[in-house]
Amino acid sequence: MTIFEAQSQAGGLLLNGIPAFKLEKSVVERRLNILRQRGVEFQLNVTLGVDLELRELLDEFDAVFLGIGAQKAKALDVPGAELRGIHQALPFLIQKNSPMALEFPPVSVTGKRVAVLGGGDTAMDCLRTALRSGALEAVCIYRRDLANMPGSRKEFGNAIEEGAQFLFLTNPVAVEGNAQGEVAGVRCTKMELGEPDSSGRRKPRVIPGSELTIKADLLLVAYGFDPVPFPAGSDLASVAVNDWGGIVVDANQMTSVPRVFAGGDSVRGASLVVHAVRDGRKAAAGIHRVLTPAK
Numbered sequence: 001m002t003i004f005e006a007q008s009q010a011g012g013l014l015l016n017g018i019p020a021f022k023l024e025k026s027v028v029e030r031r032l033n034i035l036r037q038r039g040v041e042f043q044l045n046v047t048l049g050v051d052l053e054l055r056e057l058l059d060e061f062d063a064v065f066l067g068i069g070a071q072k073a074k075a076l077d078v079p080g081a082e083l084r085g086i087h088q089a090l091p092f093l094i095q096k097n098s099p100m101a102l103e104f105p106p107v108s109v110t111g112k113r114v115a116v117l118g119g120g121d122t123a124m125d126c127l128r129t130a131l132r133s134g135a136l137e138a139v140c141i142y143r144r145d146l147a148n149m150p151g152s153r154k155e156f157g158n159a160i161e162e163g164a165q166f167l168f169l170t171n172p173v174a175v176e177g178n179a180q181g182e183v184a185g186v187r188c189t190k191m192e193l194g195e196p197d198s199s200g201r202r203k204p205r206v207i208p209g210s211e212l213t214i215k216a217d218l219l220l221v222a223y224g225f226d227p228v229p230f231p232a233g234s235d236l237a238s239v240a241v242n243d244w245g246g247i248v249v250d251a252n253q254m255t256s257v258p259r260v261f262a263g264g265d266s267v268r269g270a271s272l273v274v275h276a277v278r279d280g281r282k283a284a285a286g287i288h289r290v291l292t293p294a295k
Contacts, residue, residue, distance in 0.1 A: 001040050002061070006047040009098075012069065014273065016098035017090060019125055021132070049234030054260065063259045063287045066239070066247065067280065070265035074223040076117065080175030085183035089122045089222035096129050109218055110134035115186050117141050117172055118222030124155035126220045127164040138164050141214065143171035143191050148201045167214065169193070171204065176213060185213045225270040244269070252286025253279060261287055 009015060011028045036042070046052055048068070057064045073088040075081070092107050114130040116123050119142035130138040140159070142149060145168045149156070160166075167188075174187040190210035193202035227245040230236035240248045240256035246269060247255055247262040254261050263279025265271055 003035075003040060003042050004046045004048060004052065004057075005042060005044050008044055010042045010044065013071075016094045019093065019097050019129055021128065022125070047231075049231035049236045054235050054238070054257070058259060062291055063261060065280070065283055065287070066255070066260065066262040066266060067264050067276065068228070068262075068266045070225045070227045070246075070270045072226045072228045072245075073221065074226065076172075076175075076219070076221045076223070078172060078174050080177060080183075083175055083177040083183050084181055085217060086175065086219045086221065089116075089118070089126050089220050090225070092220055093122070093125055093129060096133060107218075108133075111136050112217040113215055114138045114218050114220060115141055115214060115216035116220045116222055117186075118224065119144065119149040120151045120222060120224060121155050122224075123220075123222035124151050124159045124164075126222055127159045128162050130220065131162050131164065139214065139216070140164060140166045141170050141172055141186060141188060142166065142168055143204045144201065145169055145193065148193065169204065170212075170214075171206070173211075175219065183216055183219055185215045186219065187211060187213050225265070227266050227269075252290060253283035254286060254290065259290070 003010065005012075007016070010032055014023060014028045015025060032042075048054065048066075054064065071090060073090060076086060087107050091104060095107060109130045110133065112135055114135045114137065116126045116130070116138060119140065123140055123142075127138045127140055146156070146166075149168075169191040170188045171191050172186050172188050175183060176185040176187055178184045188211070190207045190212070191204040192207055194205045195203060197203040227241070227247070229245060230239070238257050239260060239262075242248055247267050249255055249262055249267055252261070253263050253267075261283040263283045264276035267279065268275060
């Protein structure tokens with residue numbers, strides 16, 4: 001078995017995206033070593049669709065599993081989003097948690113007022129990481145209330161214990177800047193909750209005349225993630241995806257291309273590690289069924 005990894009180290013987000021205060025790196029390294037001892041080979045710095053085509057894998061291997069995740073960050077789409085001092089959550093977390101070289105300059109939060117936009121577990125990671133990295137304050141701005149926040153209550157409690165602040169029912173509508181083109185604040189409107197939407201959560205609506213400005217020196221955007229589109233011109237285009245870019249699979253976790261399977265965030269959207277593990281086990285059983293001739 002061979003694992004092809006686009007990064008310079010194996011382990012994915014478990015190693016470089018989840019802060020060590022939630023998951024010790026030694027735990028991931030121990031699991032990687034167990035896999036190596038069992039004969040798994042890791043080939044690093046290999047990007048599927050760029051360095052290696054799907055057809056090449058199918059020529060060499062009996063089955064292929066795509067566990068490429070969903071790391072395309074949802075953008076901050078408000079006036080002022082071009083100001084300096086606005087950063088996506090994942091690159092910030094990777095920079096603070098991994099020795100990997102990144103393509104952008106270091107993000108310093110020391111002595112700064114940090115605003116985190118979003119209400120999921122990634123937002124909680126950003127709050128706690130910012131505070132541990134010397135931020136003067138870390139404030140979460142979220143448009144729904146605590147009851148409708150997707151982040152776990154345990155992570156919320158941990159963030160509160162470490163000094164994070166929360167502004168619920170508050171929706172960013174613009175980023176304000178100073179004369180140097182840097183973030184100076186977030187203009188928001190207060191919200192109230194209406195009827196539940198298709199996900200079952202109550203839909204927020206604006207309270208007229210409720211605008212306020214929250215001072216901030218740096219913004220971390222944690223609005224969630226979508227699957228990364230396949231590289232242009234790659235034969236990965238033969239793998240069917242749905243209308244939001246998720247890979248379509250059958251009951252065996254097999255894609256539209258025979259002998260190619262997939263699971264995790266690239267199929268279900270950004271979710272928990274345990275869901276990806278379950279998909280991997282289900283795919284392994286599916287691969288066994290597909291490749292084992294019926295008796």
